Amino acid sequence: MTTELTISRIPRPYDPELGAEARALVPALSGDLADLVAGACGSSPYLKELTDREAGWLPQALHDPEAAVQQVFADCRALEAAQLKPGLRQAKRRLALLTALCDLSGGWSLEQVTGALTDFGALCADVAIKAEIANLIRRKKLPGLTQDDVETAGGMSILAMGKMGAHELNYSSDIDLICLFDETRFDPDDFYEARQGMVRATKNMCAALSDRTGDGYVFRTDLRLRPDPAVTPVCLAMEAAERYYESLGRTWERAAYIKARPCAGDIAAGERFLNTLRPFVWRRHLDFAAIQDAHDIRLRIRENKGTGGALNVPGHDMKLGRGGIREIEFFTQTRQLIAGGRDEDLRLRGTVEGLAALAGKGWVPPEVAETLTAHYRAHREVEHRIQMVHDAQTHRMPKSEDGIARIACLMDLDPAQLQAEIRTRLEEVHELTEGFFSPGAAPRPVALPEDTAELDGAVIARWPTYPALRSSRGARIFESLKPELLARVAKTAKPAETLLALDGFLAGLPAGVQLFSLFGANPQLIDLLIDIAGTSSDLAAFLSRNSGVFDAVIGGSFFDPWPGATTLRAELRTRLQQEDDYEARLDATRRWCKEWHFRIGVHHLRGLIDGHQAGAQYAELAEVVIAGIAPEVLAHFSKKHGPQPGRGAAVLAMGSMGAGQINSQSDLDLIVIYDPQGVEMSDGKRPLATRPYFARLTQAFVTALSAPMAQGRLYEVDMRLRPSGTQGPVAVSFASFTQYQQNEAWVWEHLALTRARTIAGDRTLTTEIEDFRTSFLSEPRDSGKVLREVAQMRERLAAAKTPAGVWDAKNGPGRMMDIELLSQAGTLTSASAARDVASGLRGAVAAGWLNDADAEYLADGYRLFWAVQCAARLLSGKAIDAETMGEGGAQFLCRTTGFDHLEALEQELQDRYSRCAALIGETLEREAADEEGQH
Numbered sequence: 001m002t003t004e005l006t007i008s009r010i011p012r013p014y015d016p017e018l019g020a021e022a023r024a025l026v027p028a029l030s031g032d033l034a035d036l037v038a039g040a041c042g043s044s045p046y047l048k049e050l051t052d053r054e055a056g057w058l059p060q061a062l063h064d065p066e067a068a069v070q071q072v073f074a075d076c077r078a079l080e081a082a083q084l085k086p087g088l089r090q091a092k093r094r095l096a097l098l099t100a101l102c103d104l105s106g107g108w109s110l111e112q113v114t115g116a117l118t119d120f121g122a123l124c125a126d127v128a129i130k131a132e133i134a135n136l137i138r139r140k141k142l143p144g145l146t147q148d149d150v151e152t153a154g155g156m157s158i159l160a161m162g163k164m165g166a167h168e169l170n171y172s173s174d175i176d177l178i179c180l181f182d183e184t185r186f187d188p189d190d191f192y193e194a195r196q197g198m199v200r201a202t203k204n205m206c207a208a209l210s211d212r213t214g215d216g217y218v219f220r221t222d223l224r225l226r227p228d229p230a231v232t233p234v235c236l237a238m239e240a241a242e243r244y245y246e247s248l249g250r251t252w253e254r255a256a257y258i259k260a261r262p263c264a265g266d267i268a269a270g271e272r273f274l275n276t277l278r279p280f281v282w283r284r285h286l287d288f289a290a291i292q293d294a295h296d297i298r299l300r301i302r303e304n305k306g307t308g309g310a311l312n313v314p315g316h317d318m319k320l321g322r323g324g325i326r327e328i329e330f331f332t333q334t335r336q337l338i339a340g341g342r343d344e345d346l347r348l349r350g351t352v353e354g355l356a357a358l359a360g361k362g363w364v365p366p367e368v369a370e371t372l373t374a375h376y377r378a379h380r381e382v383e384h385r386i387q388m389v390h391d392a393q394t395h396r397m398p399k400s401e402d403g404i405a406r407i408a409c410l411m412d413l414d415p416a417q418l419q420a421e422i423r424t425r426l427e428e429v430h431e432l433t434e435g436f437f438s439p440g441a442a443p444r445p446v447a448l449p450e451d452t453a454e455l456d457g458a459v460i461a462r463w464p465t466y467p468a469l470r471s472s473r474g475a476r477i478f479e480s481l482k483p484e485l486l487a488r489v490a491k492t493a494k495p496a497e498t499l500l501a502l503d504g505f506l507a508g509l510p511a512g513v514q515l516f517s518l519f520g521a522n523p524q525l526i527d528l529l530i531d532i533a534g535t536s537s538d539l540a541a542f543l544s545r546n547s548g549v550f551d552a553v554i555g556g557s558f559f560d561p562w563p564g565a566t567t568l569r570a571e572l573r574t575r576l577q578q579e580d581d582y583e584a585r586l587d588a589t590r591r592w593c594k595e596w597h598f599r600i601g602v603h604h605l606r607g608l609i610d611g612h613q614a615g616a617q618y619a620e621l622a623e624v625v626i627a628g629i630a631p632e633v634l635a636h637f638s639k640k641h642g643p644q645p646g647r648g649a650a651v652l653a654m655g656s657m658g659a660g661q662i663n664s665q666s667d668l669d670l671i672v673i674y675d676p677q678g679v680e681m682s683d684g685k686r687p688l689a690t691r692p693y694f695a696r697l698t699q700a701f702v703t704a705l706s707a708p709m710a711q712g713r714l715y716e717v718d719m720r721l722r723p724s725g726t727q728g729p730v731a732v733s734f735a736s737f738t739q740y741q742q743n744e745a746w747v748w749e750h751l752a753l754t755r756a757r758t759i760a761g762d763r764t765l766t767t768e769i770e771d772f773r774t775s776f777l778s779e780p781r782d783s784g785k786v787l788r789e790v791a792q793m794r795e796r797l798a799a800a801k802t803p804a805g806v807w808d809a810k811n812g813p814g815r816m817m818d819i820e821l822l823s824q825a826g827t828l829t830s831a832s833a834a835r836d837v838a839s840g841l842r843g844a845v846a847a848g849w850l851n852d853a854d855a856e857y858l859a860d861g862y863r864l865f866w867a868v869q870c871a872a873r874l875l876s877g878k879a880i881d882a883e884t885m886g887e888g889g890a891q892f893l894c895r896t897t898g899f900d901h902l903e904a905l906e907q908e909l910q911d912r913y914s915r916c917a918a919l920i921g922e923t924l925e926r927e928a929a930d931e932e933g934q935h
Helices: 016-025 031-043 047-055 056-062 065-077 083-104 110-138 148-153 189-209 238-246 251-258 268-276 289-305 325-339 351-360 366-390 400-411 415-437 457-461 472-490 495-508 515-521 524-533 537-545 547-553 565-579 582-605 611-641 691-705 733-743 747-753 764-775 783-801 817-829 837-847 852-875 886-898 902-934
Strands: 156-160 177-181 235-237 259-264 649-652 666-675 731-733 756-760
Touching: 016 031, 016 148, 016 259, 016 415, 016 852, 031 400, 047 083, 047 156, 047 366, 047 565, 056 065, 056 083, 056 325, 056 495, 065 110, 083 110, 083 189, 110 148, 110 177, 110 189, 110 366, 110 783, 148 259, 148 268, 177 189, 177 238, 189 235, 189 366, 189 649, 235 325, 235 611, 238 268, 251 259, 251 731, 259 268, 259 472, 259 537, 268 515, 268 817, 289 611, 289 649, 289 747, 289 852, 325 351, 351 366, 351 756, 366 400, 366 415, 366 649, 400 611, 415 902, 457 495, 457 756, 472 495, 472 515, 472 524, 472 783, 495 524, 515 524, 524 537, 524 582, 565 582, 565 611, 582 611, 611 649, 611 666, 611 691, 649 764, 666 733, 666 747, 666 783, 691 733, 691 783, 731 733, 756 764, 783 817, 817 837, 817 852, 817 902, 837 852, 886 902
Parallel strands: 177 235, 666 731
Antiparallel strands: 156 177, 156 259, 649 666, 649 756
């Protein structure tokens, strides 16, 4: 079955005589196929030459082009070494002629054309290098290798770069290759001999492809994209290349590796090498500094190639000139570099595919991506026609009228129409891409209003001494930002305060190029920075140490609603799967957690969520982190000491974490409970008895959460609520835990159990722990005894923790801890398993020792106090007061609590503290008096 070429257009012959000669050469062709060959050869002397030499082969090929291509490939693979040069050259003639005719006819898409040319290039490189490797092995020039190693080219991998790597090869392209060999295939003592052999094989392969003979050539090969080509051999050891990129690799090399693809030789070794380069190519943080690097490269190309200046279609370079192919490629690749480190979906080699992915992820407006894609395809078509005429390695439009007329005939267009269309496309591409790379001159310094004279010039003057501004590049980028920064500082409620906060932020930055580039490309982030600096000095200090979290703001979904635990778990799991070792996973968890932690804070700061929503989100984030990191700790620990005995360990959250509401500075109160199910020893390389096994596992788990690594720490962990407190083991068996609660625990420990919640571990164990908690709390209690204990605890807390001022809503009579204590007593005396404060207060009503009105007043007070406490912890990790919180902080406190003025909020707090303290005191005294009366 044949699939005859579909013809939707026929080129017009520029030279009718050549067209007639071509038609006569292949009399077996008739109709549209004959007109196609005549039109193509009548405008392209090169295609006429190919038709002369392949006239006998052409008719059958045109009747089934796909089958003809596959046969060409099969013939190449079957070539004997002695026939390699002429055989490959004949194959190139046939493929070039057939591909050109399929292209000109409209029968093949751009992707089919470039795909056929690219696949042929890869095949030729593979056949040629394996022939050379086989020859060297026969001559014993590659020590330790046998004929079995020929199939993998002895460990040599050829990386296709540029258009070859992206499957975008054109008619007269060089093929850009990097040749590497896997040095681990050889004994270290044989390394230099092996490298010498690999270099010889590479040179001979290039000669086999690029030497011009009576049969022509196959492909010009270019090996200059390898590391430091002026001083390195044409084939390098992979380990040497990896060291180069890690220490000396530049942005243009990172961009080049977006398209890199193993195409010949040892494909698997090439894939492994590219995998090691992932951290070099794809940076973890959004890489906006790449924009300036790409812009600088563009300017150097324009200068070196003379492609700048006014746009004139005759003689214009369709690849490197203004509005040309390279502009679209740079636009796409730079955007991929910016965001591809965080989003693997953007790591695509092809330009068209890359634009589509960027549009799908919101990095490029869809209409821009569609326009650039259409123009890219059109540019490539023109480029192909230019190269078809004489098989010339050029991308320039002809300057002469007849030269342009030939191109127009191949495209079945009038020359004037062709030029007009090209000019329109070039101008539109330039307009769409130039603004991205060079958004214009730096803004002029903004004249600040007179009432901003309080901005301290001495503060601004010391900025150049900070680490982030010491590099010339960082300082240059910042200078263009400084007027806008100062103008926005001047517009805040307290410019002097905001300036000092901004100063603290800048002082804490270890480096600035990436962040300042990020601000330059996304001016809306300056608003956010000023908002944070003018409100929360603590959050600003955090930002200066973790500026990478700004990446999340422009990821497209930063201001979306909270996604929930299921989505977060999946996202963290994906992030961890990208890392290769334990410590990298711990650091990746820290980066991920900080981004989400920052997001919650910004949403709270901006009023998108209130304090209670923020508290729930902080708690849910912590739960996801613990559930995500626990298996990593266990897997790492188990390698040495074996799997967990029995059902293993579960994590029980206590306190605020157990109640599902923490603030931005909260420690995590945790208990680790294990069930060995009678197993006395672990089974591993270094087995441990059950008790020390879980003790060490718990210590490893706490370290994983709290150790200060490169990305900081996740959470501080407090385990003092475990049975027997600091005197007891760090991990407790389930049997010991239940026995302790039933027979030894103090009332305050029963109160603490009312807020306990399992958050990680074996499902059957966590279920059984919760069943025990529910059953135990449902047992009848002596309310009088519980309330006497509560009254005593209240006195001890009051003596130990005095409030740090009106804004300390947590400690002191009538404040959060006081209400929480009464609520826990309500839960314990009402046989309830509820964890939240409001439910506990309703439990006290149900138990008969608190009335509805008082419970509602206490619940309302607690909600206000939590809002203040959550906001205060976001403003500062320490206690705050009205004088130090600043105007921005005061406005945030009022906004999040619903008050118009700070004074009104302060008065309300004072009144509420007093009234709640009185209510709690009266309630406990009344119950104590009632019990005495009963006795």
